[in-house]
Every structure is written in structure tokens, then in C-alpha cells.
Amino acid sequence: MNAPLRRVGVVVMVLFGLLFANLNWIQAYKADEYRNSDYNGRVQVAEYERRRGNIEAGGTAFATSKETDGKLKYQRTYPGGAKYAHVLGYKPVNLADTGIERTENDFLAGTSDALIASRIKDMLTGDETGGGNVLLTLSKRAQDTAYDQLRNNRNGVKKGAAIAIDPRTGAVQALVSMPSFDPNPLASHDTGAASAAYNKLEADPDRPLTNRALAETLPPGSTFKIVVAAAALENGVTKETQIPAGASWTPPTSGTPIRNAAASICPESQVTLMDAVTESCNTGFAQLGVRLGADKLKEKARQFGFEQDDLTVGQLNADGSSVAPSRTGAMQAPGGETDPAALAQSSIGQRDVKMTPLQGALIAAAVANDGKQMRPYLVKQLLGPDRTSNYYNADPRELRRPVSSQVASDLRDMMVSVVENGTGRSANFDGYTVGGKTGTAQSGPDTRDHGWFIGFALDRNGTPVSAVCVLLEEAGSGGSAEAARIAGRIMQAAVVDSGSR
Template identity: 40%
Template sequence: MNSAIRRLAMAAIILMLALMANSTYLQAFRANELNGRNDNRRVRDSQFSVNRGPILIGSTPIAKSEQSSDRFKFQRTYPAGPTYAPLTGFYSYLFGRGGIELTMNSELNGSDPSMAFRRIIDVISNRPQQGGSVTLTLNAAAQQAAYAGLSGKTGAVVALEPKTGKVLAMVSRPSYDPNQLASHDLDKVSDAWKRLNADPNKPLSNRAAKELYPPGSTFKLVTAAAALSSGKYTPETKVNSPAELPLPQTTQPLVNEDRRNCGGSDNATLTVALRLSCNTAFGSVGLDLGPDVLRDQAAKFGFGEKQLPELGAVASQFPGDPNQPQTAQSAIGQFDVRATPLQMAMVSAGIANKGEVMKPYLVQNVKTADLKTVSETKPESLHQAVTPEVASQLTTMMIDVVNNGTGKPGRISGIQVAGKTGTAQTAPDRPPFAWFTAFAPADDPKVAVAVLIEKANISRDDIAGGKLAAPIAKSVMEAVLNQ
């Protein structure tokens, strides 16, 4: 009998110890994770009564909390609504959080370990918990120019500071109003959520960083970089550039857009080929270099790597094992090459920054409610994509594209702009994508930009990177340079 009691007591002790260990583990190691879950209603009820900190551009809030007269003490509001929605995300009682509201949740509600001392002071002084502020790197004028430029279009814009990697602008349209999801009228929130998710234009999607597209001829910058870096080519090297390039293993040739040879020659220089965006010339270069060289060069610009964890950006892709026809297509940004607008802005920014690609970042700093800085992002080098010499050669070639070639609509009076257009073919039953990527001033770059136009409600024949995307890039660059 005593033996049975001892065994039962031992089992009870073990269970109590296990319960204590699990409770300690949850509170010490998983508290932030569990509190941050979108489906944790108990925590959400509590957090909706916290004075959540603002998301700022400089000293201007683009998300803030205001006192509420209903069962929650505070209402989350977004003064600029759709302009910044893909970045701020939303703070919703029913549907949780998105964007910065999600990934910086613990900082914004004041529960982050970096703010522990502030919380202790609040407890001692019997003050309610107050969240910290998150300041973004955005340039308000550039953001507004990008948003206005995409009016009536489906697409995205990304602008970076080449020397640091700061995100100066990031816009995706169509967008949405996060105020509708943050409302305390839960029936209206539910209706808005259903409407947004049913919209075929995907307003909740951040096209700038989370959607992949064929980059088309903007990828010729990567192919040109690989060619110049190989030592086999200079800007004046003549390359095979007929109207049609026969490809191995297939009867389907690679053709130029106008079905003519490159600038009146079957052997154009690499500079002329980039100026006129000749498919056959870059297909020839791609076949000569091979897929491994192209893939390696793409990786040095950031392909295959996820950036901006604060937004959950996806990795751009170069195909794994293309055959020769697929390699030729890949060299001109077709086949299975896929890139985000963020990635193509990084390509231009890397060339602008003497070949050094900086890690892009969106969060400038985090501060407590009493304005003490708890974290600040410092610029970080990602890769040396090309040598400074090759970057200089590419810059000169890109200036030529804007001054004399397909990128003329991107010119800015009194300032040298370096750029590259792209018109990426998609499915036969849908229009191509229009691209433009550029940086300025070419001799001392302050801004690099990529513009993607997915749809513009115009004739298929009128869709081109120079016509559609370059004017938007110009307005964004001017917004940065005029400050």
C-alpha cells in the first residue's frame, strides 16, 4: 500500500515539475511569439487597449493610435491610407496584422525585450503600457510621386539610396485603405476583408517586394555585367546581332522586337546592343557565357536571397538548369527568370554604388515612448556585384540608353540619368509588362529606382518600358533630387 502511495506521489511531483517547467518555458521563451499570434484573441483584447506607438516618416505619423470612446481605449488610424498601406500593413481586431504592424508588433505595443526598462518604470509609476515608435527610411515626396505616377495602373515602384540601401519609396497599386480593417465596427471590417480578398486586382498584395515578374530587358544589365566581368568583352566588343538568332536544339529562333538586325548591323557593339535593347545580341552573349556565369552574376546582385524581412520580401529567381535555348531566353530576362521590382532597383543601385550592392532596409530606428533610441539600422554591404571599373562601364552604357536609346522618356533636364528599359512578354492572352530601372545623378547617385507596369488599360502595341515606366521613374527621381 505504502509503495503504491509513494509511486502516486512521485508521479504527482513529476507532473507538477513538468507543469512548472512548461509554464516557465512559455513565459520566458515563447511569450513574445504567443502574444504575437494573430489568432490570440485574449491577448488582442488586451492589446487593443494599449496606446500603440506610431509608425513615422521623419516626425510625421503614417500610422498612429487615437483615444476611442468604445470598449477599446484606442483606435488605430492611417492618415495617408492607401499610399503607405503595403508598408504599414493593418492592425485589425478580426484579422490580426500585416506589414510593419505585424513584424514590428512587439516594438509598437511596448512589449519588446529592448523596452523592458521602460515597462518597469511604467509599473512602478502606475502608468499604462505605451508602445514605442518605428521610424521608416521613406522619402515622403518620392512616395507620393510614385503613388501618383501609378494612378489608373496596376504596378509597383521601388526607390533606393544606392550608398546605404535605404528604401526611399515603395508603392504598389491598386492599394487599399487600412483604416477599413482597423475599424472597431467589426461587421464593416468583415465586409471590407471579404471585398478586398475577392478583388481580382489583389489590392492587399505588395507587388513591389512580394510578387515575381519576368524582368525582360532590364535583366540585360545583369547579362552585360557578366560579360564585362568575364574579361571577354568590353563596351566596344562586337557581338552577333542579326534580326533572327538561330538557337541550338530548336527550330524557333530568338528575334528582335522590330524583326530587324541591331542598328543596321549584324555585329553591333555591346554598347549599341544595350542602347537598342537587342535580344539577339544578348542571347548570343548568354549562349557564350553559359547559364552558370549568368546565375552567379545574378546572385551577386541579390537573386536567390530574401530581403526586407520586415515586409517578408520574396527572393528573385534565375532558372536552375536551363538548356541552350532557355539560356538565350534567360539572358534577356525571359524563360523562368523572375524578379521583384525591389530586386531590379537593387541591380541599378549596385551599379550606381561602384558595383557594391547594399542590403536594403526600411526601418531607420525604434524609440521608446520617451524617445530613447533602442535600435537603429546601419548600412550593410551585401555583395560586390562587379568591380568599380565594370560599374563605370555599365554606367556609361546606361547613360547612352537614356540619352540616345529606348530610355529617352527618363531624361531629367540638367542631370545625367543612367537607365534601362524592359518590355517583358507574358502569356499570349495578356499584355506584356513594362519596366524601367535607373539612377541619378549618374556621376554622384542619390537615388536608384525600378518601375513595373503590370496593366495600364491601353493598347498592347503602346506598351513599352520607355513610354509607360520611364516617366514615373523620372518623377520619383526628381522628387528625391529636388529636396
């Protein structure tokens, strides 16, 4: 054999060797990936041959499957429409799953290892194998109230969020982001129509697909004063301690004075900490924050949950990832030293302080729950396809203890005073003790202020039954009062509908 033929033979052998190696790579290492790919048509047909389990709250199903006469046997439907979209997510044919549909996909689809006995039984009996059912902690009444009140708010706001939790357990009672979206078109078996619906939502400048309750970080305004008050109480200040106040105060490194929202708010040279919280005294808290120092404020905020990236509550987030962390900002001058002006502005929830609505609810919940902050969760129970087998029950877990029981008690007294005597009166409702803190935050030179409210409700025995945060973006004048009113309605609905938590 001449040299050219030998070379051709070697090349052919090398090519066959590479082909053999690639075949083994695909069979040994890539088989599962290709088998389970969303683009594998046979996998899609097989997945839709099985009835997917329900997602329910309070005895009502908000994600169900109906039989069709098409190539894909079952169609995913969402009877609750936009009211539950940011909790449930959606299950599309060719797009990525989101929300509970994603985080509990294997159980809902019936492919979870936990359901193997159910699959074997159905195989022996010839019954149709179905997916498992996911029961959520949501209060239907509170969720509906949060959605309706946000959509019909009195300030005409189009963007905002609300989240309510049970302070004792962390169970989420309501979670709404505005604007929302109807997940039904996204689950259409017409993949072209589903993609068009998704692209339209994705292009919307108001970002309806964003879960604002978990992923939107905005300046919290005066709600952050609860964190500053907690730091003060742990550093020698009491509810009755007199702190410097006044109609205006200019930090030593700034020519820009800090003023109160109205001339009638703490014009005196000194006020008690209780009155400073009740009236929402900017000048008092600006000076108090500078007196405490940046390190103490940042550490107290961290203990409440700021700067923490470990709050991974996949069931709460639309994409199954970690919740956006809240931040306090550096509070520093360009040279790295603490800037009193930046610290003063941060102490009233401005400058670089950014908070999610979830973080606001967790602050209120910790105050209500004697200083114990519970890990928030949405999935209460997992039931098998026959609904008689229980595969999971939620086990409430403590997340952190940002304050002592005594400090929490003092903060509760001050927050109750805000609702009874101060800026949060509209959050009150009969039969319960309500505490809270309003917040008005500047959003920019040419935009209206954000309106915030964080708060809690205690029953007649002093037991915390609900904690809430409501955000109305660019709400303008009266925005925090409207947020307080909505928060009160949500908490009232949650306690009335307590049987569904």
C-alpha cells in the same frame, strides 16, 4: 476492498494524475502562449489601454492611435490610407498583424524590453505608459509620387509596383504596390466588419494584399541584359567590342527565330556592346548569351542576388517573411545539357527568368554604387514614447559586390546612353545624370507585355542619389517607356525630398 472497486480506484488515480500533469504543463509551458494569445480578451483590452506609438516618415505620422469611448481605449488609424499600406501593414483586433506593425510590434506597443525604464518611470510618476515611435527611411514626396504616378499611369494598367532606394546606404525611399488597399477598415474594433473587409480583399482576383514590389516574380525582359553585359565585360568583352547582331537569329536547337522589337534596331551583322545595350538588341544579346554559356550567366545573376533566399528584410515584407527570390531558370534541355534556345531566350530576360522589382532596383543600385550592393532597409530610427530617447539608428551594411568598380563604370556608361540616346529617354530630368534600362517582357499568348524600367540618378559630382525599378504588368505597347517616365519622376521626387531619407 473487492477487485472492481480497486480497479475504479486505480482509474480515478490515473485520471487525477493526468489532470495534475496537464495543469502543470499549462502553467509551466503554455502560460505565456495563452496569456499573449490574440483570442485572450483580457490581453486585448490591456493592449489597447496603452497608446500605441506612431509610424512616421519625413516628420509625418502615417500610423497613429486615437482615443475612443469604447471597450478598447485606443483605435489604430492610418492617415495615409492606401498610399502606405504595403509598408505599414495594419494592426487588427482579431486578425494577424502585418508590415511594420508586425515587425516592430513590441516597440510600438511599449512592451519591448528596451522600454522597461520608460515603463518603470511612468509607473512611479503615474503617467500613462505609451509605445515607442518608429521612423522610416521613406521620402514622403517620392512615396506619394510613386503611388500617384502608378495609379494614373498613361497605359491604364491596374497592377504594378515601384521601389526606390538610396544606392549608398540601401535606405528605401519609396515602396508601392498596385492595387493597394485602405488598412483602416481592417483595424476596426468591430471585428465582424474588419473580417468582412479582409475577406473581400482576400477574394479580389487582383490580389491587393500582395506586396508586388517584393513578392511578384515576372520575366524582366531586356532589363536582364545588364546582367548579361556584366558577365560579358568580365570575360574579355569591352564597351566597344563588336558582337554579332542582325535582324533575326535562330538558335541551333530551335526553329523559332529571335527578332528585335523593330526593324530599325541593330539590323547590321555586328554592333558594339554599347550600341546593343542602347538599342536593346535582342539578336545581339541572344548570341552573346550563348557564347558566354549558361554557367557564366547564372553565376553572374547569382552574384547580383538571383537564387538568393537570404534577403530577410522583414520590415519590407507584408507578412514579415523573406523576400521572394528571383530566378534564372535551368536553361537546359530535357536531357540535362544546356539548351542554346533556352539560353538565348533567357539572355533577353524571357523563358524561365523571373525577377522581383526589388531585385531590379538592387541591380541598378549596385551599378550606380561602384559595384557595391547595400542591404535594403526601411526602419531608420526608434524613438521612445517621450521622443527624446533614441533606441536604434540604422547602420547601413554592404550586402554583396556583384561587379568590380571598373565593370560598374562601364555599365553606368551604357545605361546612361540608354536614357540619353535609346529607349529610356523619358526617365531623364534636369540637373542629374540618369541611367537605366527598359524591358518589355512577354506575359503569355493572350495577354499584353509587361513594361519594366530599372535605373539610377547621379548628382553633378557623380554621386548616386537614387535607384529605382518600376513594373507595369500587362502594359502593352509603350509600357516600358511609361515605366521609365514614372521612374524618372520618382527619382526626381526622392532627390528633392532628400531631407526625409
